[in-house]
Amino acid sequence: MIDETKLKNFLDAVKWDASGLAPCVVQDARDLRVLMVAYMNRASLERTFREGRACYWSRSRGKFWLKGEESGNFQEVRSIQLDCDGDCLLLFAGQKGGAACHTGMRSCFYRTLQEDGTLAVTEERVFDPGKVYGKS
Amino acid sequence: MIDETKLKNFLDAVKWDASGLAPCVVQDARDLRVLMVAYMNRASLERTFREGRACYWSRSRGKFWLKGEESGNFQEVRSIQLDCDGDCLLLFAGQKGGAACHTGMRSCFYRTLQEDGTLAVTEERVFDPGKVYGKS
Numbered sequence: 001m002i003d004e005t006k007l008k009n010f011l012d013a014v015k016w017d018a019s020g021l022a023p024c025v026v027q028d029a030r031d032l033r034v035l036m037v038a039y040m041n042r043a044s045l046e047r048t049f050r051e052g053r054a055c056y057w058s059r060s061r062g063k064f065w066l067k068g069e070e071s072g073n074f075q076e077v078r079s080i081q082l083d084c085d086g087d088c089l090l091l092f093a094g095q096k097g098g099a100a101c102h103t104g105m106r107s108c109f110y111r112t113l114q115e116d117g118t119l120a121v122t123e124e125r126v127f128d129p130g131k132v133y134g135k136s
Numbered sequence: 137m138i139d140e141t142k143l144k145n146f147l148d149a150v151k152w153d154a155s156g157l158a159p160c161v162v163q164d165a166r167d168l169r170v171l172m173v174a175y176m177n178r179a180s181l182e183r184t185f186r187e188g189r190a191c192y193w194s195r196s197r198g199k200f201w202l203k204g205e206e207s208g209n210f211q212e213v214r215s216i217q218l219d220c221d222g223d224c225l226l227l228f229a230g231q232k233g234g235a236a237c238h239t240g241m242r243s244c245f246y247r248t249l250q251e252d253g254t255l256a257v258t259e260e261r262v263f264d265p266g267k268v269y270g271k272s
Contacts, residue, residue, distance in 0.1 A: 007253030025161050025170055032168035034161055037224045049249065081245035082255060084237050088173045090245040101220050109217040109226040113185065117143030119218060 007049070011042050015087040021057060024089040026100065029078040035100035036108040038065070040089060045080075052077050054093055071132045073097035099126035102133070143185070147178050151223040157193060160225040162236065165214040171236035172244040174201070176225060181216075188213050190229055207268045209233035235262035238269070 016022055021039040028035055038056040040048065044064055047055045054075035058065040068074030075093035082089060101108040103125070110123035152158055157175040164171055174192040176184065180200055183191045190211035194201040204210030211229035218225060237244040239261070246259035 001252060003252045003254070005253075010249060010253055010255050013255065023159050023173060025173060027168075027170060032163075032170075034163060034168075034170070034226055037159060037161060037219065049253075080249040081258075082247045082249070083173065083244040084239055084241070084246065085244070088244075090170055103220055105220070108219040108221070108224075110220065111218045113146060113216040113218070116137060116139045117141075117146055117185075118139070119146050119149065122217075 002050070007046070010082075011046055013086055014042070014045065014082065014089070015085060016042060017087065019059075021059070022087055022089055024054075024056065024091055026054065026075065026091045026093055028095050029092040030094070033107055034109060035075075035093075035095060035106070038067070045089070048077060048091075049080065054091060067100075068096060071097065073099060073132075075100070097127065097132075102129060104129045104132070138186070143182070146218075147182060149222055150178070150181065150218065150225070151221060152178060153223065155195075157195070158223055158225055160190075160192065160227055162190065162211065162227045162229055164231050165228040166230070169243055170245060171211075171229075171231060171242070174203070181225070184213060184227075185216065190227060203236075204232060207233065209235060209268075211236070233263065238265060240265045240268070 020041045024040045025037050026035045041057040044055045044057045054067045056065040074096045079092040099106045104127040105123045106126050111119045112122040114120050156177045160176045161173050162171045177193040180191045180193045190203045192201040210232045213229055215228040235242045240263040241259045242262050247255045248258040250256050
């Protein structure tokens with residue numbers, strides 16, 4: 001059961017930046033693949049903790065971003081960790097649909113720097129974004 | 137062999153923020169534990185790529201931060217990935233000394249949010265920071 005005082009203490013302990021945000025790294029709880037990095041504010045972190053699904057703060061749209069709201073690819077939260085500085089979060093999640101990236105790639109980090117300086121695509125596409133988001 | 141034009145194209149492709157920085161997630165190449173998140177600017181990323189050891193930009197000190205310079209706990213770079221937005225990096229590294237955090241913990245993410253809202257230490261300490269950094 002949530003102890004409201006302790007939860008408030010935790011939310012107070014996070015060092016939010018000047019915009020009230022903290023970066024959040026998301027790992028697939030199954031195999032620890034880093035899926036994405038997004039931003040949370042205090043309200044989205046509290047919502048994530050209470051509801052058990054990852055909810056970010058969209059910097060571009062200036063509103064809550066419940067991951068999977070449109071695609072159905074929710075991120076079921078398994079664990080939340082805070083770093084030593086208190087300004088960065090790490091989330092372990094079960095990724096519905098198997099892919100986190102809006103491009104249909106499993107991970108947003110689908111490009112790898114090669115020895116010669118080329119950036120190459122090194123990940124398989126899981127879904128067709130045109131079908132999932134209804135646009136090509 | 138590095139193709140200088142391709143490397144320049146890659147460095148140009150990274151979307152640096154208003155301060156010229158991008159967050160960089162570091163995973164232990166051995167078992168994919170996320171060790172830390174630091175920031176890079178263009179020059180530190182180029183140096184990291186050329187020298188094969190992680191070099192960040194210290195926001196607090198306003199200078200290069202060659203990880204391990206003081207402690208000997210260098211991060212040998214195995215791979216560098218860029219996310220879909222181009223504004224975040226993921227680095228796979230071999231962590232010398234077994235610990236990345238200045239507290240002596242293996243990972244900076246050594247605190248885990250518990251079900252009741254308590255933040256608990258969930259990682260073993262690898263080294264005594266007083267001995268490694270010469271201060272308690």
